[in-house]
Amino acid sequence: MRENIISIKGLKVGVASTSGYVYAVRNINLDVRKGEILGLVGESGCGKSMTAKSILRLHDEKRTEYQGKIIYENGKDILNMKEKELEQIRGSHIAMIFQDPMTTLNPLMKIGKQMMEMFRYHTSLSQEEAKAKCLKLLESVGVTPAEDRFENYPFQLSGGQLQRVSIAMELALDPELLIADEPTTALDVTMQAQILDLLRKLQKESGASILIITHNFGVVAEICDRVAVMYAGQIVETGESMDIFYHPRHPYTIDLIGSIPKAGLNGQKLTTIPGAPPQLNRPITGCPYAARCRYADEMCFTKAPDLQTLENGHTYLCSKADLTGEEAV
Amino acid sequence: MGASKKKSYGRFFTVPVVISLSILIFLLLCIIFAPFITKTDPNALDLLNVLKGPSKEHLLGTDKTGRDIFTRILYGGRTSLLSALGVVMISVVIGIPTGLISGYYGGKVDMILMRICDVVVSFPALLLAFIFVAAFGRGLGNAVLALGIVYVPMLAKLTRSLMLVEKNKTYVEAAYSIGYSDRKIIFHEIFPNCLPTILVELTLDLGYAILDLASMSFLGLGVQPPTSDWGYMLEENRAFLTTSPLMAISPGIVIIVFVVCLNVFVDGVEMYSDPSRRRMPSMKKLKKRMELIEHA
């Protein structure tokens, strides 16, 4: 088994919002291993993005409360680190790219200058050395002519190009972990595939780990080694991505995979999951999926489900140990 | 699920709103019922008691001709508020129909009107009012008229932008398909929906009008003696600023209190109607609430 870059243990995140106190992340255990691409999948509002941002402690500290631990490679707990120490890790050891490339960059600062900041605040490279590196990075992600783009402002580039710039910027310091929060969602379909290819290519070259947050199982199937499925603030199933894709065990995963549109099924209705996820501003008794689950019985509504572990490391959070999702695929 | 509806943390009667509203109501009552509060004539000269300090008979002292400052503030408030209301009314009568019609019909007329409004709005209101008063003469009536006209474009622009939002909504289409006349659609269907925002703007305008009128009266371009308003009182007593400061500055304090309370009140109304501007409830309170729910 490979070493972990990040090991999340019992993470709970509570956020104060205008609609009350929201427990968006409830008891998450998740390891990101060295050199793997891990997918974190779930529908909007399930807390996957919240989890990702917690790894870098990006939430507004004044109205967020963390519980549990996020153990970094060096054995330290990120949630207990001093702000200064954390700044050292952000960007240079753990980097993050975001969903909408059009708003990710400062609109009033040249792209080159924003990239150079990575070197300026984390290394002692000279201006010229840093610039040379930035140009090389821009070329490696296919933003050319690099010299011109370096002097451009964000509004002069397209969304796809900007996402490439973000990737180049975040990989500038060879981080051990890149967190990609819905990196393709805001892009059109042809661009999506290109960005995923680019991520995979760069991951192969650098050997970094990638944690990719997505609501799209297609993305998982395309590039992830492992996958964790999240529902209502909890991880309900983890395992090798192919294993989960073909042998899902948790009813939610089964339904989720079942609702992917497939080629060659003309005229058939798309399967959907009825109902809506539970509200996260109140405690949940029993299994959070019970209300939408077609296998649920009385016990599911009262007793919290147990974690089941299979031999190949495949785990799932369900009281029913005998489910197989073969029929869903 | 029914309980979730109660979870709105916006309250209309927040502490600042309650305080400002009660001060405003108190001041208004004092001004309206001035003859019952003080029996003194605001213009009665008393040359034996000039420039007296505060006393039982003269709460805020007397001016250089022995007139009671407190009484004059109450009666001056009538002039100030009524003329400010006048300014707002003039802008309403011209501005709102212009904005509604211009926004509803669009086209060339709309474009020209809005260009003119843009130019006028970019000018400071008082400068235009000076030009107007220079031409038509000094006096309260002209000052009110001038400011009223100068306030029109701002209101017209606001009304027009509200109209542009409303006119594409379904209920307008419905009214149109039933066969309502344009007039009925504009004034009976759309206008009531624009009203809340317009009222907020008008309340703010009232505050600006008080300030602008005070400025004009202070310069001697507005109210003419023997009538007096808060601005002119400041001008009258300016010479005694350092010798009897309370008497000289108190009309100014009333202006500030009135206008600031008006602004705080409007701010409260806006915050209530726009949840994104509400302040985040404190973590402590939220957690306590959470615990209560959990125990229930």
Added chain:
Amino acid sequence: MKKYVLKRILQFLITMLIVSVLIFVMVRLSRTDPLAAIVGGKQTTPEILAQLKTKFGLDKPVVAQYFSWIGGFLHGDLGMSFKYQAPVSGLLTARLPVTLGLVFFASIIAMVVAIPLGVVAARHKDSPFDVISSVICLVLAGTPPFLMSLIFILFLARFFPSYPFTGSFETVPQYLLRMLAPSIALSFTMIALSFRMMRSNMIEQMQAQYTMTGKAKGLPPKVISWRHNFRNAIIPVLSVASIQFGSLIVGSVLVETVFSLSGLGTLLIDSIKASDYAVEQDIMMLLVALFLIISLVVDLLYALIDPRIRLK
């Protein structure tokens, strides 16, 4: 950019033209007979009246009067004041430094005070500093400049009794000292408005996605605020600066009156009261021109700062 600049300059010229016609017509509509104002109640004969008419150019048709006025205005020849019986240009040049100085110093003071305060208040939102400064600015925003000046004089008389409120000023230090108090009094309204705008813009920018990117890059919060958020937040403040300059110009009229400075403002009010319309129309034209030129400059600067306009 070129297109933007040309468009803006054209707009400036058109507005100037419209405003000049407006001022001219308005002043001509004035009910008071200019001749009566010149004569001032003295006994005259028709011959003298005719002579005066020619002297002040009142015998020419109105359109010709407009062109001779505007032509003179552009050449610095501003006609004669009825009241002072002197060329207007002399009156104005003597008073220009006062008004210009007030507007200039007040805006500098306002910017220097309000903008850093706004940033600090936004960075420490809901802290005692933020709450107190917000309340103070709320009160300042509801205080007209003449009232602020009165209060400020009261304050000065109490704590700095030696401050020179009156008397002439010949040297530069004397001028600066004399301008200091009125400039501060004038700056308060602009401080209040700029502070509130800067604060709310900063808060908005601090919630923007690029701010989170900066945080995720490991930039210290101070760097994010000052290097990234600041520029984004200040641009809208500059974009309304021209309107604020307008209120400063009007405010200077009031502040001059309170501080008994002989500037353009006091001259304007005096000439309105005396129906001295040659002076009236020239000062108003000058004040409007001043306002329009400042807003033109501000808009061009604004375009220079914002790459989204500059590079289009």
